[in-house]
Amino acid sequence: MKEHTEVTIYDIAKKLNLATSTISRALKDHHSISKKTIEKVKKTAEEMGYRPNNLAASLRSKxxxxxxxxxxxxxxxxxxxxxxxxxxxxxxxxxxxxxxxxxxxxxxxxxxxxxxxxxxxxxxxxxxxxxxxxxxxxxxxxxxxxxxxxxxxxxxxxxxxxxxxIDNYNAGYKATKHLISQGCKRIAHLAAGSEFSIYYERKKGYLDALKEFNLPIEDELIVKLDGITLEEAARATNKLLDLKNPPDGIFAPGDILGVSAIQCAKKRGIKVPEDLAVIGFNNDPISQIIEPHLSTITNPxxxxxxxxxxxxxxxxxxxxxxxxxxxxxxxxxxxxxxxxxxx
Incomplete structure (x- = not known):
């Protein structure tokens, strides 16, 4: 005799190709779910023999x-x-x-x-x-x-x-404004993350600081990273330093990225900060191990x-x-x- 197994919201979700959270809300007539979806979910639940597990619900409430x-x-x-x-x-x-x-x-x-x-x-x-x-x-x-x-x-x-x-936009703005105050005219940015991330907000702050002080926004000075790693930052920094007109400042939205930028510059005989000023982000311990010590933004x-x-x-x-x-x-x-x- 085949053992009977309880139908769960995961089974319904799989059949309808919907998220389990959508199934859960639809079964509760949640206002965020359309009437059409609620009807479809309830009909499928009934056809599959779904029964709410009140015992599990009560256990979860404890x-x-x-x-x-x-x-x-x-x-x-x-x-x-x-x-x-x-x-x-x-x-x-x-x-x-x-x-x-x-x-x-x-x-x-x-x-x-x-x-x-x-x-x-x-x-x-x-x-x-x-x-x-x-x-x-x-x-x-x-x-x-x-x-x-x-x-x-x-x-x-x-x-x-x-x-x-934290206000990532304002922090990115402050970091860039600091480099401007030190006389930097061509400030590059190591762009991490996507438009959905905190790094995007830091980039927006960087861009607005450049606009405010009438400094150029050039695509070649913004290098996209595929990850927050020393290797990716090294690749991006070398790309920037290979430019015909390289940057005189770099805003790195993470200290590990800023440390990598300093290491690259030193290997190439570029003086930091005289030829290239660098600022990082987070105030990680690594920022005070590198020579010269890395300027940064606190992240509490x-x-x-x-x-x-x-x-x-x-x-x-x-x-x-x-x-x-x-x-x-x-x-x-x-x-x-x-x-x-x-x-």
Whole structure:
């Protein structure tokens, strides 16, 4: 006799080629789903013999005292600092922390979101993968009233949840303005990420600073990177230094990129900052190991982690499920070191 298996929302999602979050919302008559889709989902559910698993739902409502943290990686000093801020704050309140890495993969992120949901975390803190453009997989947490905070890399579109960020546009503007103040006239940019990322905002700040001070915006001075690595930054820097009219300044939107730019310049006998001024981003430890020390923009990782955990804990205590989802913006500062100090 063939064993009977329960039909789940995953089975319905597979049959209709829709996201599980869409199926979940359609079955609850959620306002964000069209009537046509709701009817189609309910009809398919009935045909397949789907029955809501009320036991599973009740188990899920009994949250563990655990906060899930989903990050692109734990290797970057900034993200390690972010984790520290989360852990210290969570543990003081008696919560454990689960840390998982997407490795900048969209598919990896989707799978980990489902795993954290299945493990009934009390709340989730997430910095998006570089590949992520669609964030509908996070709707599971919103539908189940599980506190969700996006930190650092946050969704570009309007997403009704909490965010903890820095003003990346303003930080990019400040970094570029600093190079201009040091007499740089041809400032290059190592362009990372996509238009959906924090790096895009830093690039916009760079472009607007050039416009404000009537400096040229030239395509050849903006080199697209395929990743945040020493090797990619070296390739981009060498391409810039090979130009007939090379730059006299580089804004690198990450310290590892700025360090690589300095190393390339030194190998080619180019003096930093006299011939080429360089500024990075994050104030990672590596910025003070390289010679000359790298100018940079502070990125308050520990404070961002602390703020994210505080929002989760506050929301868990709150009975107002419709409260305004705040966006908390933390300050950044320019740290001037030898790599850009001409005056």
């Amino acid at each position: 949250k563990t005292k655990t906060i899930g943290v989903l990050l692109p990686t734990i290797e970057q000093p900034f993200l390690a600092s972010l984790i520290s801020g989360i852990e210290i704050t969570a543990k003081k309140a008696g919560y454990n922390v689960i840390i998982v890495q997407s490795h900048d993969s969209y598919k990896g992120e989707v799978n980990l979101v489902q795993s954290l949901y299945n493990n009934r975390v009390s709340g989730i803190i997430c910095s998006l993968a570089m590949e992520t453009k669609d964030t509908s997989h996070f709707q599971l947490f919103i539908d189940s009233n599980t506190p969700l905070v996006f930190v650092d890399r946050v969704p570009k579109e309007e997403f009704n949840t909490y965010k903890v960020i 990782g520990s404070k961002m982690g602390q703020a994210s955990a505080e929002i989760i804990l506050k929301t868990l205590k709150s009975k107002d499920k419709d409260e305004v989802k705040e966006t908390r913006v933390l300050n950044t500062e320019v740290i001037i070191r030898e790599s850009s100090k001409r005056k």
